[in-house]
Amino acid sequence: MDKKELRTIISQNKKETARAALLDLSAPILRRLATHPRFIAARTVLLYHSLPDEVDTQDFVRYWSHRKIILLPSIKGKEIELHRLAAEDKLEKGAFGIQESTGTVFTDFASIDLAVIPGVAFDAAGNRLGRGQGFYDRLLTRLQQYNIYKIGICFDFQRVGNVPTEAHDVRMDEIL
Numbered sequence: 001m002d003k004k005e006l007r008t009i010i011s012q013n014k015k016e017t018a019r020a021a022l023l024d025l026s027a028p029i030l031r032r033l034a035t036h037p038r039f040i041a042a043r044t045v046l047l048y049h050s051l052p053d054e055v056d057t058q059d060f061v062r063y064w065s066h067r068k069i070i071l072l073p074s075i076k077g078k079e080i081e082l083h084r085l086a087a088e089d090k091l092e093k094g095a096f097g098i099q100e101s102t103g104t105v106f107t108d109f110a111s112i113d114l115a116v117i118p119g120v121a122f123d124a125a126g127n128r129l130g131r132g133q134g135f136y137d138r139l140l141t142r143l144q145q146y147n148i149y150k151i152g153i154c155f156d157f158q159r160v161g162n163v164p165t166e167a168h169d170v171r172m173d174e175i176l
Contacts, residue, residue, distance in 0.1 A: 003164050006129055010120050013157045014053040025155050026056040032176050033116065034060075038149050042113035044069040046082065046148075049091065049099040054118050055153045058099075061085065071112065073139065074100040080139040082106040109143055115150045117172060122152045126171035127163035140170035149173050 001009075014022070033039055045068050050057040064070055065085045073080040075095035083101035085091075094100035117136060121129040130136050140150070152172035159175065 001162075001164070003129055003132070006160065006163070007120050007132065010129075010158055010160075011053075017155075017157075019052060022053065022155070023056050029055050029153055029155075029176055030057070030060045033151065033153060034064075036151070036176070038114050038151070042068065044071065044112050044114075046071045046073070046112055046115040046117075048073055048116065048118050049101075050118070051096075051098060055155065057116075057153075065089075071106050072101040072103075073098075073135075075135060078135070078138070080135050082109075109146050109148075112143070112146065112148045115140075115143065115148050117150055117152050119152050119154060119158070121158050121160045121163055122154055122172065122175045123160055123163040124175075126150075126152070126173060126175065127165050127169060128152055128172055129163045137168055137170065141168060144170055151176055 039045065047057055047061050047070055049061055049072055061070060061072070070085045071082045072085050074083050075098070084103040084106045085101040086103050089101055089103045091099040092102055117128065119128040119130055150172045152175045154175065
């Protein structure tokens with residue numbers, strides 16, 4: 001199965017799952033993340049502010065912004081720029097309807113302890129299928145030299161036997 005076919009299948013699965021069910025399915029995933037040794041030890045965490053069809057991180061992001069340095073991605077042209085989310089910061093709707101931090105731009109990539117990455121699909125080897133624009137692929141390539149631990153989070157129906165990969169794809173260290 002190619003990437004386009006896999007995206008179509010996962011998209012259909014998401015559409016067939018009610019929003020309330022996705023919220024219910026998000027809670028145990030985020031509990032596992034919050035109790036994960038890498039998350040507990042992390043001081044600076046790259047998270048994401050979820051879209052309606054993703055593991056819902058919105059309350060999780062706000063809660064942890066009082067306790068850790070939380071970074072959120074912001075789309076700038078064809079790249080992801082990272083911004084620190086301070087607890088009092090407001091979020092603004094950015095590209096693709098994603099809520100983005102208005103906090104300061106963050107470039108100290110070496111201090112990132114953990115990156116929590118969304119995806120359309122993941123396989124057991126840590127391969128990730130994104131939405132097809134390559135934003136996270138480019139970011140993960142830039143971060144690769146810093147040896148940041150990467151956790152992909154997804155619903156069970158997003159775990160597949162095999163994600164088609166290309167040379168530039170960066171594997172996750174773990175999938176929750």
